[in-house]
Amino acid sequence: MSLLKNEKKTFADVVKSVVRNRTIYLMMIPGIVWAVVFCYIPIYGIIIAFKDYSPGLGFWGSPWVGFKHFIDFFGKDFWRIMRNTLFISLGTFFCGFPAPIIFALLLNSVKNKPFRKVTQTLSYVPHFVSWVVVSAICFILFAPESGTINSLLRGLGLIKGSVGFLENGPLFDVMLILANVWKSTGFSAIIYFAAIAGVDAELYEAATIDGARPLQQMWYITLPCILPTILVMLVLNISGILNAGFEQQMVMANNLVWKWADVIDTYSYRYGLSKLRYSFGTAIGLFKSVIAMILLLGSNRVMKKISGYSLYQ
Amino acid sequence: MAIVTGRKNYFAIALKYFIVTLLTFIFIYPFWQVLIISLNDSVDLARGFPAWLPRVFSLANYRQVFRSYLLPRAVFLSVARTVLATALGLICNGMLAYSLTRRQLLAKKFFNNMFILTMYFGGGLIPTYILINNIGLTNNFLVFILPAAINVYYMIIIKSYYVGLPDSLEEAARIDGCGDFGIFIQIILPISIPVFAAIGVYYAVGQWNAWWDNYIYANGNNLVTLQLLLMRIIKDADTIATMAEKGGGSVIANPTQANPMGIRMATTMVATVPILVTYPFFQKYFISGITIGAVKG
Numbered sequence: 001m002s003l004l005k006n007e008k009k010t011f012a013d014v015v016k017s018v019v020r021n022r023t024i025y026l027m028m029i030p031g032i033v034w035a036v037v038f039c040y041i042p043i044y045g046i047i048i049a050f051k052d053y054s055p056g057l058g059f060w061g062s063p064w065v066g067f068k069h070f071i072d073f074f075g076k077d078f079w080r081i082m083r084n085t086l087f088i089s090l091g092t093f094f095c096g097f098p099a100p101i102i103f104a105l106l107l108n109s110v111k112n113k114p115f116r117k118v119t120q121t122l123s124y125v126p127h128f129v130s131w132v133v134v135s136a137i138c139f140i141l142f143a144p145e146s147g148t149i150n151s152l153l154r155g156l157g158l159i160k161g162s163v164g165f166l167e168n169g170p171l172f173d174v175m176l177i178l179a180n181v182w183k184s185t186g187f188s189a190i191i192y193f194a195a196i197a198g199v200d201a202e203l204y205e206a207a208t209i210d211g212a213r214p215l216q217q218m219w220y221i222t223l224p225c226i227l228p229t230i231l232v233m234l235v236l237n238i239s240g241i242l243n244a245g246f247e248q249q250m251v252m253a254n255n256l257v258w259k260w261a262d263v264i265d266t267y268s269y270r271y272g273l274s275k276l277r278y279s280f281g282t283a284i285g286l287f288k289s290v291i292a293m294i295l296l297l298g299s300n301r302v303m304k305k306i307s308g309y310s311l312y313q
Numbered sequence: 314m315a316i317v318t319g320r321k322n323y324f325a326i327a328l329k330y331f332i333v334t335l336l337t338f339i340f341i342y343p344f345w346q347v348l349i350i351s352l353n354d355s356v357d358l359a360r361g362f363p364a365w366l367p368r369v370f371s372l373a374n375y376r377q378v379f380r381s382y383l384l385p386r387a388v389f390l391s392v393a394r395t396v397l398a399t400a401l402g403l404i405c406n407g408m409l410a411y412s413l414t415r416r417q418l419l420a421k422k423f424f425n426n427m428f429i430l431t432m433y434f435g436g437g438l439i440p441t442y443i444l445i446n447n448i449g450l451t452n453n454f455l456v457f458i459l460p461a462a463i464n465v466y467y468m469i470i471i472k473s474y475y476v477g478l479p480d481s482l483e484e485a486a487r488i489d490g491c492g493d494f495g496i497f498i499q500i501i502l503p504i505s506i507p508v509f510a511a512i513g514v515y516y517a518v519g520q521w522n523a524w525w526d527n528y529i530y531a532n533g534n535n536l537v538t539l540q541l542l543l544m545r546i547i548k549d550a551d552t553i554a555t556m557a558e559k560g561g562g563s564v565i566a567n568p569t570q571a572n573p574m575g576i577r578m579a580t581t582m583v584a585t586v587p588i589l590v591t592y593p594f595f596q597k598y599f600i601s602g603i604t605i606g607a608v609k610g
Contacts, residue, residue, distance in 0.1 A: 042436020
């Protein structure tokens with residue numbers, strides 16, 4: 001029936017097999033059309049990064065300009081954009097990576113099961129709402145004058161007047177980092193809950209008999225047991241270091257803070273698409289893709305070493 | 314000894330409960346404040362936002378947003394895109410994953426890599442924009458649906474679920490004369506309900522929350538979904554004015570003195586409540602999707 005691996009396939013065999021199993025090929029058609037149209041044609045469209053694209057002239061008619069757009073980018077805004085990108089993504093990483101681990105460990109040590117369950121469920125909620133909703137929330141929390149945080153700080157006597165959390169560049173970045181952490185902590189903790197649940201209960205029993213206190217159990221049993229999970233998540237996080245957010249900025253930033261809020265993705269959009277400099281924006285996108293791919297391939301290799309399996313395939 | 318550790322534990326336990334409760338409060342309180350602001354009289358909001366309960370209770374904000382012609386249409390479009398894209402996505406991903414896991418498929422490696430490559434590398438924002446423009450999807454409802462037909466990450470999760478299914482069922486059906494499509498519909502789909510439920514939830518939440526595709530591809534006034542409407546209300550003074558005054562007259566007394574935050578928060582609630590209400594039911598599927606995905610990665 002089926003073609004064995006070591007059997008030599010003639011053209012006739014191939015045709016016969018395809019005809020006999022035509023249904024499985026037909027069932028792939030929507031997927032293949034999708035991949036070609038929405039992935040491969042745009043990949044081909046990247047050539048405009050090396051051209052001066054104008055819609056009237058089309059892909060082929062537009063003149064080649066080599067690395068002009070890249071040089072343009074490196075000469076002008078590169079450092080500012082990299083500073084913002086790295087500040088936001090590293091800030092999110094240093095707060096957002098340990099937070100779910102600590103949350104999972106803390107919650108796991110709570111013995112009251114209903115309490116734990118309810119807390120866990122509530123902690124995911126921020127993950128499920130859109131960035132538009134998060135920005136609406138930020139506007140009431142961080143608004144100047146009447147905003148909740150400003151009122152709170154005034155009530156506590158910590159400030160006089162008001163702080164423009166979303167109107168001052170560096171402060172805006174900090175708020176962005178906090179919003180990222182708020183949105184992701186509960187949900188990211190799921191993977192650690194699963195890892196903690198997988199720890200052999202006998203280890204704890206043995207430790208209790210030996211007189212280990214809860215904190216010692218956490219340090220000497222739970223943490224080493226979930227270390228592989230932590231490492232995998234660490235590597236994944238590092239590979240995404242250039243993803244400093246996009247929707248967040250697009251919906252929350254304003255003209256007062258764009259100087260600090262612009263990261264590679266938003267810059268590519270704001271200076272490429274919305275100013276109709278298609279080629280310039282594409283060049284920036286390509287620059288990011290190349291670096292992101294190197295990081296991803298590298299981290300995939302590291303992960304294979306530490307955990308024996310890779311994320312993609 | 315036991316007594317000493319016992320006393321220590323009481324303090325530690327109390328501290329632990331306090332910290333966990335505080336964290337939960339931080340996760341949840343913002344939603345509560347959105348709710349009470351939306352239920353507060355909007356003229357009264359000028360005195361500052363209520364912190365715990367509405368100062369002057371009023372449903373006028375909600376009456377106002379539902380009265381304006383913008384919101385019902387936006388809700389309809391959001392529901393439509395969520396339902397249609399989820400259905401299409403499940404069918405296309407399910408079929409593709411089925412084909413890619415068949416033994417009979419020739420050039421299996423090639424086809425698999427064809428999809429995996431798209432996870433590593435893509436054209437990026439602007440080439441995609443030019444393409445969408447060229448094939449006439451701009452300002453077209455289909456732009457919400459067609460690009461979502463396949464999600465390679467979800468497809469891989471479905472694939473790894475199929476791989477774990479026993480071969481015997483399929484072989485028995487084949488002996489009974491069932492073709493591949495019959496096997497897919499009658500055998501594979503029914504026993505893959507758990508993974509389809511999980512992926513369906515991912516799709517639905519993603520679609521409901523999507524605004525970016527709406528913002529760049531369909532920015533005209535007749536395809537504004539709820540999320541984009543909310544974004545406009547938050548950022549753009551004209552839209553909020555339209556919501557507050559036009560659209561069948563204002564039910565808010567003194568619309569000029571009204572604080573627009575009331576209407577903003579009422580719209581936010583309309584965008585959030587469907588998630589909050591269905592969320593206790595769907596969260597277990599969400600988690601099962603993560604665990605299925607983590608089995609094989």
